[in-house]
Amino acid sequence: MLSRTADNLFWMCRYMERAENTARMLDVNLQMSLLPQEPAAREASWRAVLAISELQGRFDAAYPGGTPQEILHFMVHDADNPSSIRSCLYAARENARAVRGSLTTEVWETYNTIWLELQRHQRGGLLEHNAGEFFEWVKLRSHLARGVTIGTMLEDDALTFLRLGMHLERADNTARLLDVKFHERDGAPPAEHEGVGEFYRWWAILGSVSGFEIYRKVYRDVIAPERVAELLILRGDMPRSLLASVRAVSKDLARISNARSKETERLAGLLRAELEYGRVEDILQAGLHQYLERFLARINDLGNRIARDFLVPLAH
Template identity: 60%
Template sequence: MLSRTADHLFWMARYTERAENTARMLDVRVQYSLMPQSERAEQQGWRTMLGVSELNQQFDAKYATLSQKDVIDFMVRDPDNLSSITSCLRAARENARAVRGTLPTEVWETENTTWLMLQQHLKNRMFEHSPGQFLEWVKYRSHLSRGVTLGTMFQDEAFNFIRMGTFLERADNTARILDVKFRFLASDTIQAGAQGEFYYLAALLRSVSAFETYRKVYRDAITPKRVAALLILQEKMPRSLVACMCAVVANLQDVRNDLSRDTERQAQELHAMLQTVSIGAILDEGLHEFLTRFLVAVEELGNGISRDFLLPAESVPAPAPTQTQTQTQTQTQTQTQTQTQTQTQTG
């Protein structure tokens, strides 16, 4: 497969997943804001949500004060915010358009229709009048895109790159949510007592569609330790770190080439670590320290995938990065595509 085609497929999937993750975080935060809480707690809650995507500084540079209305506007439609739902769905659609010949018609039409419907929703300002309904629509369109891909696409290398992008993005997002939410939980902002902790942990579980799964697995009180164990180590939980890395490893094996041995080994080691580590060992190390180490490993893995699969071979002139990929490099700092191209050409 041409590296440029693989690149578009990989990022189409990552952007679609990122839009859904943003919608999930916003939806839970909007629902949680309806609960009785102090003004300080509400402000810190919105700050925490911005912190998941490392957007506090960018938000503060644009808005003098923090309000729910401004945060929703910033996270839904701000074109300068490259993690906003609008920016992500635009990038997903543009990457899909670039490889229409590789995708089944149903997949392309799903991505294109999502973008066209979004324009109507933004025009009607649905995200202001009915934020819950709008965010559910975003999640539904992501589910539809994933389902259509699974149901119609030939499971060749193109399919593997789509799946790899989805699960790498999901692993990064789950780790960020856990890290930021648990640090917030450890602060004195949460309403004191078991009731306040329960509602906060329940909201965290709902943000990754894991509330019912938690009840099925544990059938008991919701505790921070069990929530962390579920979202890190439970292999049957679709958004857990270990489940995401299992999928990344499987798809890497299917597309392996002569250059990817180190990247495949790195993914296997990260997966093996998650399979063998205990929640007790993670908490002894410190959840923040563990998740920070995991996020660094995911970043390095993303760089390895770009280096081994998504860049032109040394003998092929490297094209200038598209606007989509350039924006992604700036926002996530997980892709070193342009730097690697320069090193290859000058080396």
């Protein structure tokens, strides 16, 4: 496969995953903002959205007011924000258009239709009238795109690059969500008595990765921070966990292995092994924030190595 084609496929799926992750994060934050809380806590919660995406500086330069409504607009509609939902869906569609001949008709039509529908929702003001409905639309369209891709594409290198982009983006996002929430406690044990508000914050973290029902099924107990960390880092049967994502990346790299990718495969396998045999007690004792920072650095390095080994080295 031509490296430019592989690059478009990789980023097409990665941008769609990023749009879904952003919608999940904003939707849960919007729900949390409706709960009784101090104004400072509500503002910090919205600022955390920017921290997750490393966009504080860009946002502050464009929106000095810094209101929740401005953060929503910045993260959803702002074309100057490369990580906004609008920018991600546009980039996903443009990457799909560039490799239309490598996609099934159903996949191309799905990506193109999503972009056209987004434009209609922007003109109609769906975000402003019903933000929850808008975020649900983004999530469902991402599910649709993923299902159509897996259900209609030949299982060849093209599909492997699509999956590779999706799982790298998913691993990065899950780590960022956990890092923002755990940063204050920095791996310290949970307080003996956590209030209702704290329960709902952990519920929000699980909800942002569709993990609340999974948590209750696995642990059958009240939400505990250390178990949330274990579920989202070390449980291979949790679809959005770090282990599940890195495991998929490692397998996909093995499928498209070439003469230049041996070191990339080794590093992915090493990260996978550490997650396979890791213990949450050791991670928390060493400091979860530091652990997640190292993980994000390693995921970023894997992405750079994949670009060097297989893709056209473009800035995204």
